[in-house]
Amino acid sequence: MSDAASEIAKLRAALAAAQARAQAAESDLAQTRAVVSCSEAMIKELKLEIAKLRRDKYGVSSERSARLLDQLELQLEELEAAATEDALAAEQAALDAQTTVTSFTRRKPSRKPFPEHLPRERVVVEAPTQCTCCGSDRIVKMGEDVTDTLEVVPRQWKVIQTVREKFTCRSCEKISQPPAPFHTIPRGWAGPSLIAMVAFEKFGQHQPLNRQAERFAREGVDISLSTLADLIGHAAVALAPIHELIAQHVLSAGRLHGDDTTVPLLARGGTKTARLWTYVREDRPFDGGAPPAALFYFSRDREMTHPNKHLTNWHGILQSDAYSGYNDLYRPDRKPGPVSSALCWSHARRKFFELADIAGNVRKGKPAHDISPIALEAVQRIDAIFDIERDINGLNTEDRHAVRQTLSRPLVEALHGWFIEQRARMSKHNPVAKAIKYMIEKQGRWDAFTTFLDDGRICLTNNAAERALRGVALGRKSWLFAGSERGGDRAAFMYTLIITAKMNDIDPQAWLADVLKRLPDMPVSRVHEMLPWNWKTAAQNVKAA
Template identity: 70%
Template sequence: MEAAISPLPDDVEALKALVATMARRAEEAEQNAATATAKLANAMAHQSAIEALIAHLKLQIAKLKREQYGPSAERSRRLLGQMELQLEELEADATEDDLIAEEAAAKTTTVTAFERKRPARKPFPEHLPRERVVVPAPCSCPACGGDRLSKLGEDVTETLEVIPRSWKVIQTVREKFACRDCEKIAQAPAPFHVVPRGWAGPSFLAMLLFEKYGQHQPLNRQAERFAREGVPLSLSTLADQVGAAAHALMPIYKLIEAHVLAADRIHGDDTTVPVMAKGKTDVARLWVYVRDDRPFAGSDPPAALFHYSRDRRGEHPQAHLAGWSGILQADAYSGYNDLYREGRDPGPVLEAGCFAHARRKFFELA
């Protein structure tokens, strides 16, 4: 049975009162809905902030444990990387929910926006150049219109900005001149190139090598990014430049090698490197030998020497240190044992056990 609809009044004043009542109820309903929305947004922002804080604390605990107990396994580094990625996503979600809550609270008069505690941001580095943009001052007083204004001070707001990478082609022009007396042709010598007859400048080569080896960006991804920036370069072309640059840097590598192996004591270690193979991924090795006498009041600069191998056979460190003798601080890997034997030429290597590895065993026993 349908509910009976009350007849509308015929009096004009009564109709006005009825419309005013309905408008007031609609406004109250809208305000109640906005309040509920703001409260829900605040609750979501609060929840996101709690999740981000928990992830941040878990990451700090994991890092402290790694520093205290010294695990150097590749797996622990990957776990920390995954935790940092999770923290990054939670922090972004928390900031987005915080802004949504602020916008929702601005539509109400009874709900205060949730404010998430953010870590204090460090000031921008002093070495960055500053571009000063001065907002024009008023010519007259906004209150009374007077023009007798005196400067009391200024407020400076700093905004970090970046200039996108730009490409350019440098044209080196070598003019030719002919002598009218002897008819000989004179021309300035060709400019120096890092790679003989190369087309890539030194800054481009440095960026290419750093992205590949320092940032672990393979050449195919770099080529895709270059193409999006309007500079198409094939993978084989980039690989050719990497090989040529590696050959050009070999004298520097030899100097680093001589400097490291001139030390009386070095630290040796190896780490895994995943390498693509036919239908699978092989585990290769990166060997590092470090010279650093600063803890012993040494004045020589520290340096690190790297070698690469497709496996972890003991012949690799024996070949790396074939002409060296001194104190070697390393783990208990058996591949070093041939270096410690008596009668070795040019002399036996004195083993210095790694306390970080031993400390882990003591901790496990405790």
């Protein structure tokens, strides 16, 4: 018995030693990664400085030169943020391993009334002292006319000084002082509202950090580009728990909207086309009760491996376009289960609408009558189905299913028969035939289009995902490209937070500021209180009280 106990003790000691070595190795790896990231950021900063000095010396002001500087600044921005993330990871790994870390023209809209919460500044015009008609001074005030003018005060910066007074005891001579407050970032030089503003301006308003730095300087506050990038890195680390909870919420849904859009990625010799993917949980159309949320991912290409990776442990109904990259998800033997496909009728309708768009043909210089009557009839038939969907939006699943069986199914079956009849009369090269083929000729395609008839949860379109990506499409012209793959991942991270906040009808910047302020000293068991829908409910309760 003693020999067995001795052997168990030896094995436990060996296991503890192996775990210590593994922690030390992880700490060394994290520290090395941080050093490499910091070195890359330093090299890029020096290259940017050299390029600026050359431009100042030789006076090169071509568009290509200016664009090159923009590229260098964006690369520096991404590398600085990545360096901050790696440095924080190295510090945490060192704490876990108990080791030390080295530093490193249109109709004018009607004007809405001004919001009641805005402060009012009363400016009284000097009153007359005598009658403007007869000159008598016997005048009495009988009322007043007020003209409201909306004005803006430039942004005000301030420094908050947190004072912790020290007290000494006359009895024991010991010093008493309140503990230092928790800060969003180490040493707390930037407040949560500033960090939230910088992050939201970059990812929500598509303002690169170099433009923000220039604007801040004009306002009298000089903050370098690298310092702002450092704030983004800190924000990404601090907000990671919230992002994880949103991801869990999205992937716990039984039905998701999926879509992707192009994102220019800076690469050697120019840019390459990368992808930003989104998966949206939107249960409000069938009164599901769960709050809406969006989850974003970034990838360098559009291979099918990415949807497989994103949805590895998820199965349910995926609403999307007919992109073949999702096909692997639909395999019957897939683990943990096959994904059911529900295709988007907006994509199908768009193919017919382009052939029946009278206004579009006129804009292109074509005769207004030069449209396809078959495509026009297809649009009208599909629109009749859409009209039914508008009326049942927001009803529960049972009511939606009942209405679809009574009203939508006859229209869908008639449309399918009409498609087959028209397709038999056309050449396969006819554009309308190609639009019809998109819906009915591939195996299982028509089943995926009509699955909404049997499930009240399914929407007729994938517009929820397209709305989530709209901000990205609008912002591409502003931020030009992602500076690196790490930058693309970080953009997807922040889009998840900002778009989810917008879907829940809250101000993303105000929410981010409050999260960054309260999260550092909040127990892990209460972090879910800061999710956008919970935060909104709490704010409404406080306002009502």
